Amino acid sequence: xxxLAMLAGALLLGLVHALDADHVxxxxxxxxxxxxxxxxxxxxxxxxxxxxxxxxFIGILFIWLDFALNEQLVSYAENLAGVILxxxxxxxWLRISKGQLKLSNHTHGQLRHTHWIKRYxxxxxxxxxxxxxxxxxxxxxxxxxxxxxxxxxKTSPGYATFYIVLxxxxxxxxxxxxxLFWGKICQKIQSLELWxxxxxxxxxGALSVSLGIYWLS
Numbered sequence: 051x052x053x054l055a056m057l058a059g060a061l062l063l064g065l066v067h068a069l070d071a072d073h074v075x076x077x078x079x080x081x082x083x084x085x086x087x088x089x090x091x092x093x094x095x096x097x098x099x100x101x102x103x104x105x106x107f108i109g110i111l112f113i114w115l116d117f118a119l120n121e122q123l124v125s126y127a128e129n130l131a132g133v134i135l136x137x138x139x140x141x142x143w144l145r146i147s148k149g150q151l152k153l154s155n156h157t158h159g160q161l162r163h164t165h166w167i168k169r170y171x172x173x174x175x176x177x178x179x180x181x182x183x184x185x186x187x188x189x190x191x192x193x194x195x196x197x198x199x200x201x202x203x204k205t206s207p208g209y210a211t212f213y214i215v216l217x218x219x220x221x222x223x224x225x226x227x228x229x230l231f232w233g234k235i236c237q238k239i240q241s242l243e244l245w246x247x248x249x250x251x252x253x254x255g256a257l258s259v260s261l262g263i264y265w266l267s
């Protein structure tokens with residue numbers, strides 16, 4: 051019974067771990083320009099998959115090979131996670147600042163006129179970017195796996211591996227649940243006036259940059 055409770059706890063801890071501030075911010079920025087709930091969900095799942103894969107890999111190294119990550123590598127990954135947050139925020143600002151003028155023809159009754167309007171350019175995130183960001187966060191945030199390793203070493207290697215897999219699965223599910231919530235917000239934002247949408251992205255970018263700077267400090 052205790053073993054089943056531990057496995058259930060692993061899944062729950064994974065769900066909570068996925069909602070860490072830096073994780074949520076990264077996925078929010080990565081998926082903020084998606085126009086559909088599916089697009090947001092897809093970005094979140096990719097992040098969760100990259101994150102979960104790295105955590106599982108690190109856990110297996112501990113359990114089966116008694117291999118520990120170099121502390122300097124973890125420190126580099128933590129700093130890189132902060133740099134990525136700053137980069138995502140700056141990229142968001144850059145995307146907003148880019149636009150181009152296009153001619154728009156309008157007809158009102160028998161009156162036809164032409165004028166210039168500014169068109170918002172929506173750039174697509176590279177398909178592998180969320181996976182890479184999730185993997186970096188996985189290395190930087192490997193502490194939960196390291197913390198429970200001594201306890202897991204008292205069990206069988208198979209059980210310990212299953213625990214790690216459930217924890218990683220919880221990360222994917224946690225981010226998927228967040229995507230359902232954030233996706234609705236993104237859809238709402240996309241339907242607003244352009245200046246409101248841009249303002250929302252400016253604020254999101256500022257939060258990402260601020261969190262990245264705090265992460266590096």
